[in-house]
Every structure is written in C-alpha cells, then in structure tokens.
Amino acid sequence: MKFGVIRFPGSCDEVDAQLACQRVGEAEILWHADRDLRGVDAVVVPGGFSYGDYLRAGAIARFAPVMVEVAEFARAGGLVLGICNGFQVLCEAGLLPGALLDNANLRFVFRQVSLVVVSSDSPFTRACEPDRPLSIPVKHMTGCYYAPPELLRGLQERDQVLLRYAPGHNPNGSLRDIAGVCNAARNVFGLMPHPEHAVDPLTGSIDGLAIFQSIRAAVADRLAV
Amino acid sequence: MPTVSPSDQRHRQLGLTDGEYALIVQQLGRHPRDTELAMLSLMWSEHCAYKHSRTTLRRLPTEGPAVLMGPGENAGVVDVGDGLGVAFKVESHNHPSAVEPFQGAATGVGGILRDIFAVGARPIAVLDSLRFGEPTSERSRYLLEQAVAGIAHYGNSVGVPTVGGEIYFEAAYEQNCLVNAMCLGLAPIGRLIRSAAAGPGNVLVLLGALTGRDGIGGASVLASAELGEGDAAKRPSVQIGDPFAEKKLLECSLELLESELLISLQDLGAAGLTSAASEMASGGGVGLDIDCDRVPLRELGLAPFEIMVSESQERMLCVVAPDRVAEVVAACERWETRATPIGEVTDSGRMRVRHAAELVADLPVSILVDDCPVYDLAPTEPVGVSLYPAPPATLAPDASAAETLLALLGSANLASRRLVYEQYDPIVQSRTVRRPDEADAAVLALPTGEALAVAIDGNGRRVACDPRAGAAEAVYECAANLTCVGATPLGLTNCLNFGNPEKPHVAWQLTEAVEGIAQACRALGVPVVGGNVSLYNEAPTDAIYPTPVIGMVGRLPDPARAGRLRFARAGDAIALVGPFAPTRAGSEVAKLSGHELAGPLPIMQTAAVRDAQDTVRTMVNAGALHNAHDIAEGGIGVALAECCVAGGIGARVALPAGLDPFAEALGQGFLVSGPDVALTGLAIIGRVGGDALELEGVLTVAVAELAAARDGGLARFL
Numbered sequence: 001m002k003f004g005v006i007r008f009p010g011s012c013d014e015v016d017a018q019l020a021c022q023r024v025g026e027a028e029i030l031w032h033a034d035r036d037l038r039g040v041d042a043v044v045v046p047g048g049f050s051y052g053d054y055l056r057a058g059a060i061a062r063f064a065p066v067m068v069e070v071a072e073f074a075r076a077g078g079l080v081l082g083i084c085n086g087f088q089v090l091c092e093a094g095l096l097p098g099a100l101l102d103n104a105n106l107r108f109v110f111r112q113v114s115l116v117v118v119s120s121d122s123p124f125t126r127a128c129e130p131d132r133p134l135s136i137p138v139k140h141m142t143g144c145y146y147a148p149p150e151l152l153r154g155l156q157e158r159d160q161v162l163l164r165y166a167p168g169h170n171p172n173g174s175l176r177d178i179a180g181v182c183n184a185a186r187n188v189f190g191l192m193p194h195p196e197h198a199v200d201p202l203t204g205s206i207d208g209l210a211i212f213q214s215i216r217a218a219v220a221d222r223l224a225v
Numbered sequence: 226m227p228t229v230s231p232s233d234q235r236h237r238q239l240g241l242t243d244g245e246y247a248l249i250v251q252q253l254g255r256h257p258r259d260t261e262l263a264m265l266s267l268m269w270s271e272h273c274a275y276k277h278s279r280t281t282l283r284r285l286p287t288e289g290p291a292v293l294m295g296p297g298e299n300a301g302v303v304d305v306g307d308g309l310g311v312a313f314k315v316e317s318h319n320h321p322s323a324v325e326p327f328q329g330a331a332t333g334v335g336g337i338l339r340d341i342f343a344v345g346a347r348p349i350a351v352l353d354s355l356r357f358g359e360p361t362s363e364r365s366r367y368l369l370e371q372a373v374a375g376i377a378h379y380g381n382s383v384g385v386p387t388v389g390g391e392i393y394f395e396a397a398y399e400q401n402c403l404v405n406a407m408c409l410g411l412a413p414i415g416r417l418i419r420s421a422a423a424g425p426g427n428v429l430v431l432l433g434a435l436t437g438r439d440g441i442g443g444a445s446v447l448a449s450a451e452l453g454e455g456d457a458a459k460r461p462s463v464q465i466g467d468p469f470a471e472k473k474l475l476e477c478s479l480e481l482l483e484s485e486l487l488i489s490l491q492d493l494g495a496a497g498l499t500s501a502a503s504e505m506a507s508g509g510g511v512g513l514d515i516d517c518d519r520v521p522l523r524e525l526g527l528a529p530f531e532i533m534v535s536e537s538q539e540r541m542l543c544v545v546a547p548d549r550v551a552e553v554v555a556a557c558e559r560w561e562t563r564a565t566p567i568g569e570v571t572d573s574g575r576m577r578v579r580h581a582a583e584l585v586a587d588l589p590v591s592i593l594v595d596d597c598p599v600y601d602l603a604p605t606e607p608v609g610v611s612l613y614p615a616p617p618a619t620l621a622p623d624a625s626a627a628e629t630l631l632a633l634l635g636s637a638n639l640a641s642r643r644l645v646y647e648q649y650d651p652i653v654q655s656r657t658v659r660r661p662d663e664a665d666a667a668v669l670a671l672p673t674g675e676a677l678a679v680a681i682d683g684n685g686r687r688v689a690c691d692p693r694a695g696a697a698e699a700v701y702e703c704a705a706n707l708t709c710v711g712a713t714p715l716g717l718t719n720c721l722n723f724g725n726p727e728k729p730h731v732a733w734q735l736t737e738a739v740e741g742i743a744q745a746c747r748a749l750g751v752p753v754v755g756g757n758v759s760l761y762n763e764a765p766t767d768a769i770y771p772t773p774v775i776g777m778v779g780r781l782p783d784p785a786r787a788g789r790l791r792f793a794r795a796g797d798a799i800a801l802v803g804p805f806a807p808t809r810a811g812s813e814v815a816k817l818s819g820h821e822l823a824g825p826l827p828i829m830q831t832a833a834v835r836d837a838q839d840t841v842r843t844m845v846n847a848g849a850l851h852n853a854h855d856i857a858e859g860g861i862g863v864a865l866a867e868c869c870v871a872g873g874i875g876a877r878v879a880l881p882a883g884l885d886p887f888a889e890a891l892g893q894g895f896l897v898s899g900p901d902v903a904l905t906g907l908a909i910i911g912r913v914g915g916d917a918l919e920l921e922g923v924l925t926v927a928v929a930e931l932a933a934a935r936d937g938g939l940a941r942f943l
Contacts, residue, residue: 012382
C-alpha cells in the first residue's frame with residue numbers, strides 16, 4: 001500500500017511521518033498546491049506549523065488546493081490521519097468534530113505521555129492491544145481539545161474518542177482527556193500525540209507503530225474485498 | 226587632504242572614533258557620503274570587525290584532520306565520514322535580548338540557522354546557552370520567560386529540534402542577560418558552498434523577506450556599546466522574527482543548492498546587505514554593483530543608507546549565472562519566497578550602490594572589510610581589588626551535609642531544567658537518540674549508522690575566579706560530556722561574552738580566557754572551527770562575569786550504546802574515574818555560603834584527564850556500562866544525586882578519604898556504573914540500590930526527597 005503525506009509551507013514533521021509510514025508500506029510526499037493525491041491508499045496530514053499557524057492553527061492550510069482532494073477522498077471513505085497540526089487542519093476543514101485551543105498553560109509543551117486506547121474498533125487503532133497504554137510524545141502549543149457538551153456526549157455515544165491521555169498525563173487541558181477523535185464514519189482520525197515519533201527503539205518508544213500497522217491492515221482488508 | 230570637521234560629529238553618533246574617521250577620510254581622499262558613512266560605521270563596529278579581539282583570537286588552534294571549513298566562513302564544518310560534513314556555530318544575541326527578550330532570542334535562533342544553511346547544510350539541532358540575574362529578581366524572571374518563549378516560538382516553528390543547552394543565574398547578569406544560540410547542520414560534502422562571490426557579469430539575487438526599518442543600526446547602536454538608561458527607546462532597533470518565512474527560505478535555499486543553481490550563498494545578519502555583500506565581494510576578490518531601487522521594501526521612503534544596513538530578518542543573498550536567474554525565481558515562487566535580482570558581480574573591486582539613478586556609495590571593498598584598524602588590548606591583572614561583590618549567603622553556616630545537598634539540588638543553577646526544555650521540541654527530524662536529561666550530551670543519529678554528540682558549556686563564575694583555568698575547564702567539561710555518551714570530539718565553536726575590552730581588567734580576562742581555551746584545545750587535540758565575540762556586555766551598575774561559552778561536537782560509532790546518566794540496576798558497582806581533586810573555589814556551595822569569588826581553580830592534570838576520558842569512552846562504546854556521568858557543579862554529591870534521581874534508585878557510597886562531597890573540579894572526574902566485571906581495575910566507591918542516597922558517615926537522603934528538591938528549584942519561580 002502507499003501512504004501520501006501532505007507538505008504545506010511550514011510543515012515540519014512530514015518527513016518523519018513519511019519515514020514512519022515506510023516502516024509498514026510505501027510513502028510519498030504530496031504538494032499542497034497540487035489537486036492530486038497520486039493514487040495513494042491513505043493520506044497523512046502531518047505535524048508542524050502550516051502557514052506559520054497564522055490566523056489560527058490550521059485555518060489557512062484547510063484552503064490549500066490539495067485539501068479539496070483530501071475532502072473528496074474522505075467522503076469516498078478513504079483513510080485520513082491527521083497528526084498534531086494535521087488534526088488542527090482536519091478540524092478546521094470540518095472533517096473532524098470539535099476544535100483545538102491553546103494549551104491551558106499557554107506554553108508549548110513537549111512530553112512523553114501515556115495514552116489509553118479507548119476504542120480499537122477503528123481502522124487506526126485495530127492493531128492496538130486492548131488495556132495496554134501507548135507511550136507516545138506530544139509537542140504542541142494548540143492542543144487543548146474542545147467540543148460543546150452535546151457534541152462531547154455524541155462523540156462518546158458513537159465511540160468516536162479513540163485515544164485519551166492516561167490519568168495525570170493530560171498535557172494541555174483537553175476536555176475529558178481527549179487525545180484523538182475520529183469522524184462518525186470512522187475513516188478520518190486526528191490526534192495530538194505524534195505516533196510517527198514513536199516507531200524506532202533508537203529514538204524512543206515503538207508504541208506509535210500500532211497506528212500505522214492498523215492503517216496498513218485496514219487498507220489491506222479493503223483491497224482484498 | 227580633507228580633515229575632520231569639528232562641527233560634523235555624526236561619525237561619533239554612529240560609533241566611529243575621530244581617529245577612525247580620519248583614517249577613512251585619508252583612505253578615500255574625501256569625506257564619505259551619508260550612505261558610505263553608515264556602511265562603514267557598521268563594518269568597522271566591534272560586532273563586524275572584531276577590532277578588539279582579532280589579535281587575541283589568533284591564538285586559537287584552528288586546524289585538525291576533520292576540519293573542512295574553518296573560521297571565516299558562515300560556519301565551521303567537520304568531516305563525519307561517508308561523505309558527510311557537519312556545520313556548526315554558536316552566536317550571541319545578548320543586547321537585543323536584554324532590550325526585547327522574546328524577539329531578541331527568537332531572531333538569535335533565526336540568525337544562527339541562516340549561518341548554517343548558508344553553507345549548504347540542513348539545520349538538524351539547536352542548543353542554547355542562557356545567563357540571567359538571580360530568579361528572585363522580577364526582571365530576570367521576565368527575561369527568562371520571554372527568552373525561552375522566543376526560542377521555542379522560532380525553533381519549534383522551523384522544525385529544527387532544540388536538543389540541549391544550559392542556564393545559569395548570577396546577579397552579574399541582572400542587566401546584561403546572555404542569549405547564545407548554537408546550530409548544527411548536516412550536508413553532503415560536495416554540496417557545501419562558500420560565500421565568495423565570483424564571475425563578473427553574474428547576478429546578485431536577494432531572497433526572502435521585504436526590507437524594512439527594523440534593526441537599523443542594530444550592530445553599532447546595540448551590539449557595540451554598553452547598555453544604559455533609556456534602552457526601551459532602542460526597541461525599534463531590535464529585529465522582528467518570522468519563523469514561517471525562515472522555514473520557507475530554508476527549504477527554498479536547500480532546493481536551489483540541490484539543483485546546483487547557486488554560485489555562492491550568504492545570509493544577511495548584522496549590518497544587513499552591507500555586510501553580506503562586502504563579505505561575498507571580499508571573499509571572491511570581486512566588486513559588486515547594487516541597485517537600491519530594486520530591493521523590495523516593506524514601506525515606502527527608505528533612504529539608501531537604511532536599505533543598505535537594515536537588519537530585517539529572513540533574507541539571503543546569492544550569486545547566480547545570468548541564464549539561471551529565471552529558474553531561481555521560479556523555484557522560489559514555488560516556496561512562496563521572493564527572489565529579486567538587485568545587482569551584479571563586477572571586476573572593479575568596488576562596492577557601488579545606486580539609488581534613484583544616483584551613485585550613493587562607491588567604496589573599495591577592502592576599506593569595508595580589511596581596513597578597520599585592529600587594536601591591541603592593554604590587559605592588566607587586577608591586583609588586590611575584588612571585581613565582583615560576594616553573593617549573599619543563603620545557606621546557614623551550620624547546615625548539615627544533607628541540608629547542603631538539598632540546597633544545592635534546589636538552587637537555581639543546579640535545579641531541574643524540565644520547565645524550560647519542555648517548551649522545546651527536541652525530536653523533530655527523527656534523529657534524537659538522547660533527549661534532554663537522559664545523558665550529559667545530546668546524541669543525534671547519522672544516516673551513516675554512527676551518531677553525533679553535542680554539548681554546550683561555560684561557567685562564568687569560575688572564569689571570573691580564574692580566567693585561564695576557568696575557560697580551560699569549560700573546554701574539558703564539554704569534552705567530558707561528550708565522553709559520557711561515548712563520543713570523540715571533532716571540533717568546537719566558542720562565543721566569547723565579555724565586558725568592555727577597552728578596560729584593562731576586561732582585556733586581561735579576555736586574553737587569559739582565550740589562552741586557557743587555546744591550551745585546552747591543544748591538550749585535547751580539538752580545533753576551533755568558528756565562533757563569535759560579544760563584547761561591551763556592561764551596564765552602568767555592573768559588568769557580566771567573563772563568560773566564554775564552548776559548543777563541542779563529537780562522533781560516536783554506535784548510537785544504540787550511547788551513554789546515559791541514570792543509575793540503572795540495583796547491585797551495580799559505582800566507580801570514580803579520573804584525577805578528581807576538587808576544591809571549593811568558585812563552587813556552587815561557595816556561592817550559597819556567600820564566599821567572595823576567588824581562585825585559583827584546581828590545576829588541570831591534562832594527561833591523566835585525557836586517560837580518564839579514553840577509559841570512559843572505550844567502556845561506553847563497548848556497551849560495558851549502565852551509566853556514565855561527569856562530575857560538574859555541586860561536586861560528587863550532586864553528581865551522585867543526579868544519577869539517583871534520573872534512575873529513581875538509590876546508592877550507597879563510601880567517598881575516598883578527605884574528598885569533600887561538594888567541592889568542584891569541572892571535566893576531571895567521572896561516575897560510571899555497571900556489573901563488577903566491567904569495572905575491573907577501576908576505583909569502586911559504592912553500589913547502586915535502595916531508595917536513598919547514602920554517603921557513608923556523611924549523609925543519607927531519600928531519592929524522593931532529592932527529586933523533590935531538584936524538581937522544585939525553578940518551579941518556585943516560574
């Protein structure tokens with residue numbers, strides 16, 4: 001299978017995401033100005049500071065030409081993973097519910113955190129072992145997940161919260177410790193932690209690999225159908 | 226021959242002495258025009274011309290087998306094997322940060338990044354060395370908070386990891402904080418590029434941001450004069466950073482180099498276009514014609530002198546063959562980055578600047594770059610006078626050893642830096658093998674399968690006590706940090722932060738410190754490949770401690786075996802390696818006790834220290850050890866406590882007879898632990914295990930208590 005990783009001006013973690021994807025499949029970089037996904041099987045919207053986070057994190061990137069194709073791809077059921085800035089972009093684009101606000105302490109935070117896999121019933125978490133927390137780093141300025149109460153209830157009822165920060169590990173004030181949510185159709189997923197920075201024992205943990213392995217397995221199932 | 230008119234003292238306002246102005250008039254055979262005077266005043270400033278430090282700096286050894294580019298280029302470069310080079314440099318942004326800490330620190334990072342990609346290397350790591358007044362001072366807390374936020378804002382946004390650094394708090398930095406930033410970059414050796422312009426007829430292309438009034442005169446007004454009253458009024462001289470513009474400029478510049486579209490490349494830093502163009506022309510032995518009307522401006526009505534000296538950030542200057550200009554412009558458009566031809570290379574040897582069809586400057590390149598007078602320092606050792614007031618005592622004279630250890634761990638200089646480094650991204654680019662607090666040096670994996678190690682160090686208080694020995698210690702301390710992860714040093718960069726060199730005692734501190742660095746470099750076989758000098762770090766009420774900051778880069782064969790500082794396994798033996806003969810001179814415990822600053826520092830037993838480094842490095846690379854940590858500030862007591870806290874495990878140690886647990890000798894002693902068989906032949910002093918640190922007959926403190934003291938030290942203030 002082939003992943004496509006989008007590069008906006010100001011993306012920082014796109015090569016890291018590409019390297020992580022390449023541990024489970026092929027991966028190429030997609031240019032923000034091209035309305036072309038080059039036939040990839042899954043799209044990753046990576047971390048960084050697209051357009052300098054000017055105006056609001058993700059607010060400008062959602063208007064990039066490539067995002068028209070990403071929205072179309074998602075509507076057709078394609079798998080889209082948004083990491084950190086990518087999560088912000090997908091929320092701004094209306095492909096994911098809720099919004100990300102500045103961290104509660106108004107500072108950038110880097111930290112290795114522990115995540116609870118709330119649901120492994122998704123193409124993004126199916127390879128995660130139940131009851132085994134994931135150790136994955138966060139690094140962001142705008143990662144405090146917010147949704148109005150009725151939406152929060154709905155997310156919970158529809159099992160759309162896939163990852164939560166473990167008790168005591170919420171680094172940013174996110175409501176209900178939410179670290180990652182998917183859309184109602186469960187084919188678009190955004191998370192603030194960086195699974196692409198947890199794939200190599202040399203540089204940290206390898207718990208992020210499960211996310212990429214999940215996507216690979218889900219795509220393989222679909223291709224087999 | 227025209228003479229200096231007594232009524233015309235503009236040159237003084239621009240920082241030139243009467244003698245320097247007379248020299249300019251003599252060389253030109255006329256008075257300089259306004260634009261020329263502005264250009265010359267900056268190129269002849271201390272910041273650009275090193276006129277008070279050049280002679281002294283010649284003492285530093287700059288050659289070594291791994292050196293690919295030495296001092297004089299935008300950054301030094303060393304060979305790390307398999308066709309790869311590592312570029313690195315440290316630079317100060319002290320005065321701007323003292324005036325406006327957020328932007329001062331942010332643009333300090335931006336400037337050092339451009340130095341690195343100007344030689345064709347992709348920046349892969351940033352480190353910072355910061356000095357502030359005591360955190361009990363509101364101003365110091367403000368400067369710390371804002372400088373750290375500025376570094377985070379810029380470094381995080383451009384996608385370069387901040388992997389290490391150091392912070393010291395001393396009253397001497399209350400008015401003059403220090404913000405030194407170091408960057409490392411990686412490049413295939415074949416893609417390294419120099420700044421020398423070449424080929425008359427080739428086109429000078431300005432890349433990046435618009436040129437505005439920010440930073441006008443930054444170099445002369447801010448960087449080369451003492452701080453004084455009314456510094457808030459200098460704020461317009463501090464540059465404003467835009468990391469998004471820098472990120473695009475970085476990617477775009479590297480793409481242009483990869484496509485082999487550039488003949489030379491240079492960043493615009495202090496003194497803006499004037500300095501960049503002069504250095505390119507001087508390096509290539511050519512002339513440059515620049516047309517100010519073609520420089521894209523942020524606002525209308527800039528005078529030509531403003532255009533020539535503006536320090537607007539995120540700009541680069543390159544030389545391109547005429548038939549490749551269209552390709553360069555197209556590649557830049559893709560990155561939404563401006564590329565504007567603004568002039569051409571000539572064979573005139575002159576810097577000619579036109580504005581509105583008028584020639585506003587026509588100077589020999591040599592007068593800009595080479596003719597600034599170099600001043601000999603008049604060093605005098607201060608005898609019988611105390612240059613710095615004794616610090617106030619904060620530790621009771623009858624404090625027990627346990628109380629002393631907890632006070633040291635919680636002191637501003639030794640407490641955990643977690644609150645600071647958590648604001649930086651240390652892992653972007655997927656190279657970081659050892660993160661902050663995991664080891665004594667940061668470790669970055671190379672595509673060759675080997676790894677780089679990097680550390681930055683400099684203890685100003687110890688240099689104030691004994692300039693030569695203190696500066697040498699900084700080099701040894703850096704080398705010790707590299708040793709503990711298993712790295713062999715390849716080269717170093719230094720930033721010399723001192724007071725006013727025209728004062729004899731400062732001149733003495735500077736010459737002694739440089740001599741100390743030179744001796745240490747020769748003893749360890751480590752060349753100086755580049756650096757920066759920041760003088761005049763004085764305010765009316767105080768002068769900083771003399772603060773040479775050393776950034777050292779090394780190479781290790783196996784990143785998976787890179788050393789860690791934490792005690793790992795109960796039952797491991799702990800050994801003390803090295804000729805460790807510390808004293809309390811210049812130590813943290815002496816500071817907490819309110820002692821006067823006084824030397825001498827312990828005498829460096831160079832051969833024995835080298836042997837100790839080799840022993841530890843060999844054991845780390847063999848994978849024989851479970852931890853390696855050098856003994857630095859706070860002595861062996863604090864070093865042991867740090868290993869315990871990091872590992873969450875205790876230790877029981879019998880110190881060698883007479884060894885003061887808090888006395889210091891930097892870069893000379895190492896703590897290592899591992900199975901007994903691995904430590905054969907070493908001086909075993911104790912064992913890992915339990916939940917307390919016990920120094921037999923001296924103290925016993927629970928690890929949890931040590932951790933709480935260390936974690937709480939800065940949290941009290943932030």
